[in-house]
């Protein structure tokens with residue numbers, strides 16, 4: 356049995372999933388690793404400039420802004436090369452069917468009002484936001500789920516029991532195939548565990564808004580420009596909305612349970628800025644959970660330091676932790 360760093364492993368996994376979903380054909384493994392490293396390094400720096408702004412003069416003096424601008428340029432150049440290559444492939448007279456990926460969707464889409472496609476800069480920005488928004492959040496949710504399943508082996512067994520029933524119902528020779536999209540509705544326990552993990556540890560634990568105009572809420576004057584933070588972590592733990600709010604109880608999300616209080620569960624935000632990747636992420640996390648538990652026993656490494664939360668832009672475990680994965 357090997358101990359592996361949970362957050363690092365889940366980050367590698369979710370980055371590969373989103374990178375292949377956006378650029379299905381283009382990247383070599385080495386290039387993917389470089390893109391992942393660039394994104395991580397750039398993000399870590401800018402998170403510090405936001406959360407510890409008093410350090411910015413020091414960063415400027417030491418050339419840290421210039422250095423990270425160079426990394427950003429490297430990242431944009433790398434992705435631009437692949438977007439340009441895809442454009443060229445699409446323009447070939449005998450072009451075969453284009454790849455079925457998100458980059459192709461972005462290339463094919465036309466603005467409703469002008470009928471025009473996206474410019475190269477827009478394409479690049481959209482591809483980048485999908486890569487960034489589309490992996491760290493899912494990695495955090497899956498990491499916390501590993502942590503919770505490590506503490507609640509009975510929940511892992513319940514997921515495996517459901518999996519076994521679905522596998523047993525398959526035709527001859529199909530038992531070892533990966534899960535099909537059509538099978539997912541019959542594998543709800545894994546999804547409920549994912550949903551409950553995101554209630555206890557919402558990856559987007561806080562979202563920010565700025566008042567665009569003077570406003571008022573329940574007698575409180577809100578001047579234009581006010582910065583708000585919606586405290587999603589607090590909502591997800593409020594005793595007035597949840598029974599035994601600190602307990603891991605995936606069954607709360609099972610069909611037939613007491614309906615959730617509207618607005619009390621917002622892991623993907625809400626309203627016009629609701630996460631565009633919600634369905635993608637839920638399906639991805641359900642599949643990862645199913646495959647992981649199907650092939651591995653998951654245990655927390657004993658005798659490691661207490662696992663604490665680190666609320667940066669997203670909610671991650673402080674300093675990572677080790678899980679033991681044993682092939683079943």
Ligand code: HEM
Pocket residue numbers: 484485488489490492493496557558559562563621622623624625627628629630631632633635636
């Ligand atoms: C567990 C996984 C995820 C969580 C918890 C999550 C959470 C969120 C939240 C809370 C917001 C709204 C932020 C706000 O209101 O300020 C958001 C927006 C967004 N998410 Fe996700 N997300 C996840 C996965 C993904 C994935 C996989 C993608 C891409 C495939 C993605 C792409 C985006 C984008 C592009 C936005 C901005 C949408 C807009 O402003 O119109 N997210 N996400």
